[in-house]
Amino acid sequence: MDEHGDMPRAGRREWAAMAILALPCLLYSMDLTVLNLAVPELAADLDPSPAQLLWMVDIYGFILAAALIPMGVFGDRIGRRRLLLWGAFAFGVASLIAAFANSAPMMIAARALMGIAAATLAPSTLSMVRNLFPHPEDRSKAIGVWIASFSAGGAVGPLVGGVLLEYFWWGSVFLINLPVMALLLVLGPRMLPEARDAAAPRPDMVSAFGLLVAVLGLVYAIKKVAMDGWSGEAGLALALSIVATALFLRRQRRLAVPFLDLDMFASPRFSAALTINIFGFFVAFGMFLLVALYFQLGLGLTELQAGLASAPSGVAFIAGSLAAPAIASRIGTVALMALGFVVAAAGFALAGAAAAGGDLTLMISAYCLFSLGLAPVFTMTTDVIVGSVPASHAGAAAGMSEASTELGGAFGIAVLGSLLTMLYQLALADFPELAKLPMNAALGPGSAGAQLEAARDALGQALKAAALLCSAIAICGAVLTLLLRGSGGLQTETQGG
Numbered sequence: 001m002d003e004h005g006d007m008p009r010a011g012r013r014e015w016a017a018m019a020i021l022a023l024p025c026l027l028y029s030m031d032l033t034v035l036n037l038a039v040p041e042l043a044a045d046l047d048p049s050p051a052q053l054l055w056m057v058d059i060y061g062f063i064l065a066a067a068l069i070p071m072g073v074f075g076d077r078i079g080r081r082r083l084l085l086w087g088a089f090a091f092g093v094a095s096l097i098a099a100f101a102n103s104a105p106m107m108i109a110a111r112a113l114m115g116i117a118a119a120t121l122a123p124s125t126l127s128m129v130r131n132l133f134p135h136p137e138d139r140s141k142a143i144g145v146w147i148a149s150f151s152a153g154g155a156v157g158p159l160v161g162g163v164l165l166e167y168f169w170w171g172s173v174f175l176i177n178l179p180v181m182a183l184l185l186v187l188g189p190r191m192l193p194e195a196r197d198a199a200a201p202r203p204d205m206v207s208a209f210g211l212l213v214a215v216l217g218l219v220y221a222i223k224k225v226a227m228d229g230w231s232g233e234a235g236l237a238l239a240l241s242i243v244a245t246a247l248f249l250r251r252q253r254r255l256a257v258p259f260l261d262l263d264m265f266a267s268p269r270f271s272a273a274l275t276i277n278i279f280g281f282f283v284a285f286g287m288f289l290l291v292a293l294y295f296q297l298g299l300g301l302t303e304l305q306a307g308l309a310s311a312p313s314g315v316a317f318i319a320g321s322l323a324a325p326a327i328a329s330r331i332g333t334v335a336l337m338a339l340g341f342v343v344a345a346a347g348f349a350l351a352g353a354a355a356a357g358g359d360l361t362l363m364i365s366a367y368c369l370f371s372l373g374l375a376p377v378f379t380m381t382t383d384v385i386v387g388s389v390p391a392s393h394a395g396a397a398a399g400m401s402e403a404s405t406e407l408g409g410a411f412g413i414a415v416l417g418s419l420l421t422m423l424y425q426l427a428l429a430d431f432p433e434l435a436k437l438p439m440n441a442a443l444g445p446g447s448a449g450a451q452l453e454a455a456r457d458a459l460g461q462a463l464k465a466a467a468l469l470c471s472a473i474a475i476c477g478a479v480l481t482l483l484l485r486g487s488g489g490l491q492t493e494t495q496g497g
Helices: 012-046 050-078 080-099 104-132 136-167 177-191 205-228 232-254 262-266 268-298 303-331 333-357 360-387 391-427 432-436 449-486
Strands: none
Touching: 012 080, 012 104, 012 136, 012 177, 050 080, 050 104, 050 205, 050 391, 080 104, 080 177, 104 136, 104 360, 104 391, 136 303, 136 360, 205 232, 205 391, 262 268, 262 391, 268 303, 268 333, 268 360, 268 391, 268 449, 303 333, 303 360, 333 360, 333 449, 360 391, 360 449, 391 449
């Protein structure tokens, strides 16, 4: 007999609502990458300073990462559907402003507003999945769809962006958000039930601001170190994050009803799943970046060609996400997560071989393999995170899940990006003048002959070493997953471990 037999199963209405929730997920992930393709045209039109150009690209991700947890908590307090719809409206307005921005400051402000609005989307949609699908088996399948929606957005983003930029002006990459958000605003009130914590107090804005500063400072410090190495600016951001975290924790202990219920971390399942999620996204985001660099700089592909080369990995990620619940029901959640890490390790090793040999086909195959392996890891950790807390805390848990994703990814990009640069320069020890040039300059259109050949070989050797390191880390992830299961941390109500 099903131990969850007393829980209602999802019907047609719930799965139709899931289709609606998938819409903002697509845009959320698309907007993390789509602007990158438009940067050359946008820079030529708006003439930003180097610092302004950097903020145009980065501020969306910075604000998004910092606001995820506060927005998840706000959703529990004021209503998750209400927060989602207001966020969708704000995202559409911000997209419209960005599309017709006529100055660099206006574009930066629009992207910051988009980041705040986007931070409402992931926690709201994920927490609503928790409410729509109370039965663990249904919830696992729905989270697989949720993860697949993000994967689809990431896969089609470069393709859609490339096509739009081929035929329209750069503002078109923002206007594509409007019809999707309009559809969500029309269908959301009809199809999505409201859910909130009836006993929740009024939102504490002081705590929300403190938490935002703490996460923003940490993410900024990580990315600053990745781009420029350790500096006083990075140190100041890190110190600000530490102070803000200490003050936030102190305030939570003094509040009768804390803004963020820290008792969630007392759950071994919750904390173990967050740890595995950070671990997985460390290698995932790092390798996604390195492979994208290799496609364009190491193999000389255009942006559109690189997008096409990346698309099969998105399909593999979607397949892995959708298949994960069915496989977990057969072999167990923890066994599937450990197996996923092992498959990813094989994919990373294959990517190292492809980089050393300059083989595009092999690299695409490797990209597909490690995406296929990591997808079940992320699907099942997300399921455990949102399933290990009461429904009244679903928004906060969803915010924590997404924040762990952003932090793990930021660390991965910082560490692996820095490692790649260091290894690349070491590989060019016989070409000291070439090693001093920025990587994109040495491998750009102006390079040719022996210089280009040496730089591409150095990049391939550096990526090989970084990929093999990721393979070793993924194996450690599999071992850690099994150890956490043995300690009682990773047991799930969905499959029983």
